[in-house]
Amino acid sequence: MSAELSIFDLFLQASLLVKSVMLILLAFSIACWAMIFQRKKALDQAANQLKQFEDRFWSGADLTKLYNEISSRQHVQGIESLFVAGFKEFARLRKSNIQSPQAIVDGTHRAMRVALSREVDSLETHLPFMATVGSISPYIGLFGTVWGIMNSFIALGAVQQATLAMVAPGIAEALVATAMGLFAAIPAVMAFNRFSHKVEKLENSYGNFMEEFSSILHRQSAIEH
Structure with a gap:
């Protein structure tokens, strides 16, 4: 509890620019966590939908009946x-x-x-923002730290007798900005890497289905002609 109070006190004592840096990083962190939960839910749903659809598709379901059922829904997404x-x-x-059966299949x-x-673009929603937060947050925090330390030494130069007690609070305030930058960046980078891997797996699965479905339609078209 005292650590929380001391950090809050350091924030209150910081200069206006350092406070602005901390608030920006806090906003980045909050936005990133909201996007992380949203993306996790969306990607998990896409993976579950893929499995359910493939189970039904490869079970020998009538394609025309399956198409009519799916296309009648208000929102169609994912593999469907x-x-x-x-x-x-x-x-x-x-x-x-x-x-030409080949012309039909090509179309x-x-x-x-x-x-x-379109589906890959939808799956990648918010990922560029996470990558941006992960790459720039440490530098924004470092900027706040450098500015805070610079102000501390400027103030230190204005007194005749300098002590550690005089400069320590200012340096501590500045270092909080670096800590907040890392606090925002680390989850963003981890989430971006994990979600990018999930999107890549889904895209590969979608691509495999597309090729297999094209082969089925090509055989059906060749039989009809």
């Missing part, structure tokens, strides 16, 4: 959006009397590629 985009384009091209593949790009 790739399936809907691909099957919708496949049905459209098949009705347009295109004779279907392009539609799924666009859907994949």
Whole structure:
């Protein structure tokens, strides 16, 4: 409790610029933690949806029935959006009397590629902000520290007899800024690395499904022609 009070007292005693630096870093930290919880929930949902959809898709479900069921929902996202985009384009091209099975599959593949790009962009939401906080927060904290120490030594030079007791509070105030910079940066970097790995795994899974689904549609189109 006393440590918390002493840190708060140091904040109150700091200069206006150092206070501003601390508040900026605190805002970064709060925003980052909110995004971390939001991204974790979103990526976990995407991973669960992927598993559920693949289990159903590869169980031999009727694709037309599956498409009608999914496309009737108000919000379609994740792997389901790739399936809907691909099957919708496949049905459209098949009705347009295109004779080449490869042309049909190429059009279907392009539609799924666009859907994949949108889904990856959605999965990567907030990750650039985390990377930015992780990279700049230590430097912002260091700037506050340097400024605070500089002010302490300037004030120290104005007195005839300098003591450690006179300069220590100012240096301690300044070092709090560095600590806050690290406090904001470390979770941001760890979350960015972990979430980037999860997004990469999901993107690879989406890409594999896209290729496998294209092969299925190619075989079906070749049989029909």
